[in-house]
Amino acid sequence: MSLRCRHFQLLGALLAVLFHPSTAGSAEVADPTVMIVMLIRNKEPFLPYTLTQLSQLDYPKGRLTLWLRSDHNEDATPRIVNRWLEEFGHLYHDVDAVVDTNSPKLRSEETGPTHHSDSRYAAVIEMKEEALLKARELKVDFVWFLDADVLLYDKAILRTLIKMEKPLVAPMLVSTERFSNFWAGMDDSFYYRRTERYSDIYEREEKGCFDVPMIHSCVLVDLREHLTKSLTFVKEKLQSPVGPNLDDIITFAISAQQTLLAMHVCNQEEYGQVPVPLEESDDLILDWVNLAEMKVGCFLSHHSIWTDIVRNDYRRAIVFEDDAHPPLDFERKLTEAVDELDRLHPDWDLLYLYRETHFLKDGEDTSEPVQGSERLMRPGYSYSGMAYALSWSGALKLVREKPLQKMVPVDELLPIMYGQHPNKHWKPMSSRRAGAPLLVMLALCAALWALLACPPGAEALPPLGRQVGRPYTALEFQDLECGGRFDRSLVAQLTMVCRDCEKLYQHPEVFGLCRTDRTVIGLRQD
Secondary structure, eight states, X not given: OOOOOTTOXXXXXXXXXXXXXXOOXXXXXTXXXXXXXXXXXXXXXXXXXXXXXXHHOSSOGGGEEEEEEEOSOSSSHHHHHHHHHHHHGGGSSEEEEEEOSSSOSSOTTXXXXXXOOHHHHHHHHHHHHHHHHHXXXXXXXXXXXXXXXXXXXXXXXXXXXXXXXXXXXXEOEEOGGGOOSEESOBOTTSSBOOOHHHHHHHTTSSOSEEEESEEOSEEEEETXXXXXXXXXXXXXXXXXXXXXXXXXXXXXXXXXXXXTOOEEEEOSSOOEEOOOOOOTTOOTHHHHHHHHHHTTTHHHHHHHHHHHHHHTTOSEEEEEOTTEEOOTTHHHHHHHHHHHHHHHOTTXXXXXXXXXXXXXGGXXXXXXXXXXOSSEEEOOSOOOOSEEEEEHHHHHHHHHTOGGGTOOOHHHHHHHHTTOOSOTTSOOOOOOOEEXXXXXXXXXXXXXXXXXXXXXXXXXXXXXXXXXTSOOOXXXXXXXXXXXXXXXXXXXXXXXXXXXXXXXXXXXHHHOOEEETTEEEOOOOO
């Protein structure tokens, strides 16, 4: 689905551009076979990203086998995984998936969902060893151990890793607190040892593939290399049983050392992110917090778009997040606003098409009307990156700031760049323009708006089979129609996996108010 406006190149919703376009060839028989191993427990915050990664992976699905295991969950992980498998599982060469919906939330020894008890370590070791043996049995060329919370930037990552031609290789992943998926040092007891080399690799002072004692979370194993036959996650199977009794990644690293196989981590590009593991005393809610702190998905997609604008010399571009909904008169309103903007300030960089101000203290908005304009305002602090327009020069300024090194949320970065952020410790960078009133609505608000705005006699049609009285889910909102007249959201075309929105109803203070043009609508469960 495309939407063309004068002088604009539409880049679409963010989930559709989560990965950079690739020039890699189409599916060929010559592509090596790969088994992807993923253990999934309580990963609801990450699954919309990680499962989308698998769906959009630039690799022929007929050459991929999925090996998935999930149990002892207390969030929506089983439902999300099963729904994704129903939608995409048939595309793969083979799927070996066990999603246990009957197991208790905790194992007998566990004190909480983040407690790494001996029984939990033992179960992880058993499952990984089973997957490794299965990969050998199937005689696949590669086995890829991928954690369910790893966020990868490039859909061609699997091809990239294969081309490294290393028997054991991982892309370097970054995180908060300088955490990563490799060790640069290991002590005599086989535990982590801090080294200066770690910083050199992590900060990418040196670029390349480096021989390191440990890689984890995203590891590709070349089973065509005969030495990999001795790799194991089980201590008792080591040539010399040393190291901790129950630790899958350390035992695997020791088995590589004893087999004289080098582990390599590669940092030539910015490949992705991995969250810092939760502590035993942490609550699962911290995964949602850490996901926000990692600035993944949303921020990375915005940055990818800015880079594409600069690289392809797009004069102007519209950026929509996946919950943006252009109403029926969007093109007309946008054209009028841009015509006025070009007349008054032809050198503009940023045009907000949607902005939130209710996060401000006392609701004070410092926006000022643009002299001579009926539609434009100079924005005060605005918290939203849901829908905005950029000129080429605006995109260049954002890219030149090297935001990946700062990792400020895009909602915060934009007001910093035009000098209106309330946090005075964040240096203002520029002064730009914004539009008002809003030209774009939130998708959820748009669906409610459609129900309220249907003219008499025009029936609001919910999705077929929807249970009466149950709150709408995000996916159901996207399918709402208004007597055949309601313009469907771009999200319905582009979103592949979406977390249900019941939690938003339960926590309205998190979701805030929906704003549609000059109208304020509150979410109601009824």
